[in-house]
Amino acid sequence: MIDPPAPTHRPAATHPPAPPEAPVPPSRPRLAVLGAGSWGTTFAQVLADSGAEVMLWARREEIAREIRQEHRNSAYLPDLLLPESIRAASRPEEALEGADGVVIAIPAQALRGTLAAWPALPELPVLSLTKGIERGTDARISEVIAAAGGVDPARLGVLSGPNLSAEIAARRPCASVVAAPSQDLADLFAGWCDAPYLRAYTSTDVVGVEIAGAVKNVIAIAVGAAAGLGHGHNTTASLMTRGLAEITRLGIALGGRRETFAGLAGMGDLVATCASPLSRNHRLGLALGRGLDVTAAAAEVGQTAEGVATARAVADLASRLGVDMPITRAVVAVVDHGARIDEVTTALLSRSVRPE
Incomplete structure (x- = not known):
């Protein structure tokens, strides 16, 4: 009798290691x-x-x-x-x-x-x-x-x-x-x-960023008005530069950090808002400079120009803190009290000599 062949012992089946799980992409907020x-x-x-x-x-x-x-x-x-x-x-x-x-x-x-x-x-x-x-x-x-x-x-x-x-x-x-x-x-x-x-x-610096974003609208009205009166780049550059000084003074008085006002929220936003015809506050200032009153200028712009309502609040805040903001006061004189924009602009640029 022939013995049956010995059983063949096969090694246990092996499987390649599972690939590492792919990272789950973050869900869309x-x-x-x-x-x-x-x-x-x-x-x-x-x-x-x-x-x-x-x-x-x-x-x-x-x-x-x-x-x-x-x-x-x-x-x-x-x-x-x-x-x-x-x-x-x-x-x-x-x-x-x-x-x-x-x-x-x-x-x-x-x-x-x-x-x-x-x-x-x-x-x-x-x-x-x-x-x-x-x-x-x-x-x-x-x-x-x-x-x-x-x-x-x-x-x-x-x-x-x-x-x-x-x-x-x-x-x-x-x-x-x-x-x-x-x-x-x-x-x-x-x-x-x-x-x-x-x-x-x-x-x-939440305070600094907020103050810079608010007050630049007020300065943009003054710069637009100067352009509407026919003044040149020297005048508008002067107003922008001194406007930045006003923004910085108020922001620091409220606890903001000086470096914020030299950055995107300060200088960056101020330049864009004061210089661009896309800016509602600049366009409102232009209309004022051409002789329209505030109501007519706002109607011409057609959308909210925040600088008009903000100007008085900024001036009140500055007065309470003892911060000098002559450009802001000039805008308030025009938009709230009916002052003539040409007289206000002339007065701004005729102030007494003082250190910068």
């Missing part, structure tokens, strides 16, 4: 932008181009509907085709539902009333795009948001810089500064606005 004017709409595009899911709140339902259905906001930016990832709503509750963060782009003088009519904002990071000082309280915008929106200042930041909305809407390269109470929060906000055409720098 869902961001609510409150305010569908030209700047809010433009910044919604920036956020969408940075990879965020964006819900844009518009006060009027017809604007929200046009954004949803046609991806346009013809009331403010008729030539801009918005990314399809931007949605829109006219109810604040709908705009805020499921959001990871909030961006506020509501005009300064309407901000408190708008927020007070809503429930408290959810406990999320909040970034303000609004520039101005509240008239009547002389409060900075972050202070208004904290009080009227129930927002902890520790999660509230501000963005400023040379940010003419028409150029950013056309995706022209630019830079901004994002300021927050902590570096981590500033980094988070900078990550929201990481579009290929916008470079965000960070700061922890």
